[in-house]
Amino acid sequence: MIEINQVSQVFQTSARQDHLALSDISLTIQDGAFVSILGPSGCGKSTLLYIVGGFVRPTRGAAKMKGRAITGPGPDRGPVFQEFALFPWKSVLGNVMYGPRQQGIKHAEAEAQSRALIEMVGLKGFEDFYPKELSGGMKQRVALARTLAYHPEVLLMDEPFGALDAHTRTRLQNDLLNIWERDRKTVLFVTHSVEEAVFLSDKVVMMTRSPGRIREIIEIDLPRPRRRTELLLDPRYQKYIVEIERMFDDSGEGE
Numbered sequence: 001m002i003e004i005n006q007v008s009q010v011f012q013t014s015a016r017q018d019h020l021a022l023s024d025i026s027l028t029i030q031d032g033a034f035v036s037i038l039g040p041s042g043c044g045k046s047t048l049l050y051i052v053g054g055f056v057r058p059t060r061g062a063a064k065m066k067g068r069a070i071t072g073p074g075p076d077r078g079p080v081f082q083e084f085a086l087f088p089w090k091s092v093l094g095n096v097m098y099g100p101r102q103q104g105i106k107h108a109e110a111e112a113q114s115r116a117l118i119e120m121v122g123l124k125g126f127e128d129f130y131p132k133e134l135s136g137g138m139k140q141r142v143a144l145a146r147t148l149a150y151h152p153e154v155l156l157m158d159e160p161f162g163a164l165d166a167h168t169r170t171r172l173q174n175d176l177l178n179i180w181e182r183d184r185k186t187v188l189f190v191t192h193s194v195e196e197a198v199f200l201s202d203k204v205v206m207m208t209r210s211p212g213r214i215r216e217i218i219e220i221d222l223p224r225p226r227r228r229t230e231l232l233l234d235p236r237y238q239k240y241i242v243e244i245e246r247m248f249d250d251s252g253e254g255e
């Protein structure tokens, strides 16, 4: 689904110096896979996601989706970021309907689809609420529903649960997995949390300290559907977490 070929990214800092953020990244992401990117702060995780999103053009190398060069953002790749970026003047329903309406879907159909998505993300009953009336977790659910409403083939998630308290985060992880298990979209997920990456993913891409290179790709061979309470008792789950935590320790960056 996504192919990243020898991508390097150099940014010019305001002091007019070149800063190598990513160095020679090559990665293939299969259709329907859940892939997380982990690594020390500043190693270029978000930059890699933005390149796939088409928001950043790589200095060297190329990213492709289904064999086509990615030259800009597109509805086939839906971003879900930590800042929810909801329209404050639109209700939950209005926010979710925005995408389908933009795509020319008739009002009644867009509304029906959006109501179904709102229910799917666990917000039935809140359709007429405005963003300022929602908690952080609820806003992130709306943001997810809004992105899903574009029917993207790939979800690009940049620490979407990073700002949430532990309990809300766990619930959203569970819900995301349930949604993903239903329609198996390809997901590229940036996180700081080793546990989150292992719990969610088929593959964890561990990056080095800046300039970011791929240090290792760890296949997470745990059965699905996954339940956190079962996994917590599973030594294989613990082993993955310890193995990856040790890589953080090696890089001088504990989590």
Ligand SMILES: Nc1ncnc2c1ncn2[C@@H]1O[C@H](COP(=O)(O)OP(=O)(O)OP(=O)(O)O)[C@@H](O)[C@H]1O
Residues within 6 Å of the ligand: 011, 012, 013, 019, 021, 039, 040, 041, 042, 043, 044, 045, 046, 047, 048, 210
């Ligand atoms: N637009 C930009 N201009 C200049 N430098 C940038 C720009 N965007 C990112 N960088 C630099 O590139 C490096 C990688 O940034 P990036 O945000 O991708 O890292 P990250 O791994 O996502 O970090 P964190 O985990 O802290 O969120 C950093 O050193 C950052 O300062």
